[in-house]
Amino acid sequence: MALAPRLDLRQSQSLVMTPQLQQAIRLLALSNLELEAAIAEEMANNPLLADAGEGSEAAAPITSDAATSTDQLLEAGVSAAADTLDVDLAADTFHHDSGSDALWEGASSGSGDGEGFDFDSVGGQALSLRDHLLAQAGETLGGPALGIATALIESIDEAGYCDADLTDLAMRLGVARARVEDVLHVIQTFDPTGVGARDLAECLALQAKEVDRYDPCMARLIDNLDLLAKGQVAQLKRLCGVDDEDLADMIRELRGYDPKPGLRFARDEATPVVPDVFVRRTVSGWSVEINSATLPRLLVNRRYYAELSAGAGKGPGKAWLQERLASANWLVKALDQRQQTIIKVTQEIVRQQEGYFLYGVGALRPLTLRQVADAISMHESTVSRVTSNKYVHSPRGLNELKYFFSSGVMGSDGEGGMSAEAVKSRIRALIEAEDPKAILSDDTLVEMLGKEGCEIARRTVAKYREAMGIGSSVQRRRAKAIGM
Numbered sequence: 467m468a469l470a471p472r473l474d475l476r477q478s479q480s481l482v483m484t485p486q487l488q489q490a491i492r493l494l495a496l497s498n499l500e501l502e503a504a505i506a507e508e509m510a511n512n513p514l515l516a517d518a519g520e521g522s523e524a525a526a527p528i529t530s531d532a533a534t535s536t537d538q539l540l541e542a543g544v545s546a547a548a549d550t551l552d553v554d555l556a557a558d559t560f561h562h563d564s565g566s567d568a569l570w571e572g573a574s575s576g577s578g579d580g581e582g583f584d585f586d587s588v589g590g591q592a593l594s595l596r597d598h599l600l601a602q603a604g605e606t607l608g609g610p611a612l613g614i615a616t617a618l619i620e621s622i623d624e625a626g627y628c629d630a631d632l633t634d635l636a637m638r639l640g641v642a643r644a645r646v647e648d649v650l651h652v653i654q655t656f657d658p659t660g661v662g663a664r665d666l667a668e669c670l671a672l673q674a675k676e677v678d679r680y681d682p683c684m685a686r687l688i689d690n691l692d693l694l695a696k697g698q699v700a701q702l703k704r705l706c707g708v709d710d711e712d713l714a715d716m717i718r719e720l721r722g723y724d725p726k727p728g729l730r731f732a733r734d735e736a737t738p739v740v741p742d743v744f745v746r747r748t749v750s751g752w753s754v755e756i757n758s759a760t761l762p763r764l765l766v767n768r769r770y771y772a773e774l775s776a777g778a779g780k781g782p783g784k785a786w787l788q789e790r791l792a793s794a795n796w797l798v799k800a801l802d803q804r805q806q807t808i809i810k811v812t813q814e815i816v817r818q819q820e821g822y823f824l825y826g827v828g829a830l831r832p833l834t835l836r837q838v839a840d841a842i843s844m845h846e847s848t849v850s851r852v853t854s855n856k857y858v859h860s861p862r863g864l865n866e867l868k869y870f871f872s873s874g875v876m877g878s879d880g881e882g883g884m885s886a887e888a889v890k891s892r893i894r895a896l897i898e899a900e901d902p903k904a905i906l907s908d909d910t911l912v913e914m915l916g917k918e919g920c921e922i923a924r925r926t927v928a929k930y931r932e933a934m935g936i937g938s939s940v941q942r943r944r945a946k947a948i949g950m
Contacts (some may be wrong), residue, residue, distance in 0.1 A: 490800045494807065494851040498742045498760040505762055505801075514771050514787075514794045518763035586781045595624065595661075597730035602656045603709050607649070614639060614649040618662070626661040626728025627669070628653075658727035666725055667691055673723040683708055687716050694720075697944025742860035743812050744866075745823065752823070754812045756805045757859075764801060766794045807844075812867065814838050819870050823860055828892060830885040833871050890930045892918070897936055902946040907939045 496672045509515045556625030603615040621630035636643040654662040663669035674680040683706045744755045839846040853867035872885035900906045908927045
């Protein structure tokens with residue numbers, strides 16, 4: 467076989483990710499708030515884009531062919547970018563002019579469980595624990611002590627506990643460890659009571675001292691919290707030197723204390739969740755609508771394009787304007803298709819999970835991305851992008867769209883009749899209703915769920931129970947025996 471250079475012709479097919487295609491895929495995965503920032507960036511880079519809310523007379527609306535699906539857009543690539551789009555966006559009618567309309571309706575008409583919308587969930591950001599402590603330190607301390615206090619406050623976690631190594635901190639600040647301890651004791655007098663503690667025992671002790679309940683008996687009880695957790699009442703009575711009645715009073719006192727005092731303050735960098743979709747029940751069925759209040763209504767300013775085009779001639783300026791016009795057309799079309807795709811996916815989720823919207827979490831069904839994708843003739847990856855980082859507000863409250871996708875638990879008829887969330891909800895309800903004298907074991911829970919048509923393994927019950935933060939039957943029996 468001779469070795470020599472030669473030329474060959476080969477024909478092959480490949481998918482090219484054009485910038486427009488990448489943009490369409492990226493827009494699908496963005497939440498409304500993220501999309502708002504992306505649109506603002508596009509408007510800053512493209513003078514032909516205008517916000518319809520600004521009331522510009524020169525802005526002529528551009529929309530897309532509503533019959534084209536998002537999957538078709540992705541397959542078409544850039545070929546549709548230069549198409550003329552002449553449907554009036556203003557003709558699209560939505561029941562809600564803004565997101566506040568739906569929120570107000572939820573408050574006035576009430577949700578499915580008889581409660582109105584929680585306006586606290588959309589309130590302003592509250593004062594953080596760090597800022598609250600720094601303000602108190604500034605009023606109480608000064609000079610080097612204030613610098614030490616600032617370093618200590620920076621080491622306090624969101625629950626209110628100080629996790630700093632005082633020796634290392636003293637070496638880093640160039641002061642004596644005793645000086646750091648003195649400043650920490652000052653911080654431990656700040657509001658909320660118990661803040662700055664280094665462990666649970668110290669946190670509870672600070673709160674007991676605040677209400678003048680830190681006597682020798684209470685001190686011994688707090689020093690032996692491990693025995694209290696194990697339910698060793700007899701040993702605690704001997705250590706504390708009290709009878710049953712006094713020990714019960716001391717335990718009730720401890721239950722009134724806050725083991726995580728810092729959590730009553732807002733966490734740093736908290737971001738409120740804004741719904742991307744509204745779902746409400748109407749006479750004709752379920753209504754699914756995009757929260758348009760968080761999105762600008764984009765238009766293409768054709769009058770401005772005509773003015774610029776007249777003076778651009780046929781040079782690079784003309785080509786740049788045409789590229790900007792094509793980019794604006796594509797963006798408006800991609801946004802329109804994004805909204806239609808979100809609505810289409812959400813409508814199918816509502817159809818599949820109607821039991822949840824009517825009766826609550828106990829009626830959640832097992833659901834996968836593929837089931838929704840097959841039902842609406844879309845690709846599974848498209849459904850995955852649509853449901854990422856997006857929230858739906860309904861009479862049942864605020865849920866992430868991913869919440870409605872859950873694995874199934876085998877039913878007695880051989881099919882997955884209940885979702886994992888529904889099983890968790892049922893386990894919690896059974897445990898909350900259990901008789902303190904007849905604590906339900908995991909095996910008993912398995913039997914009770916089996917009688918209800920849910921075949922589930924004991925290890926699965928234990929996994930779900932632990933995921934919900936519910937103790938074992940032994941732990942619950944001990945806790946109820948001592949009144950905790």
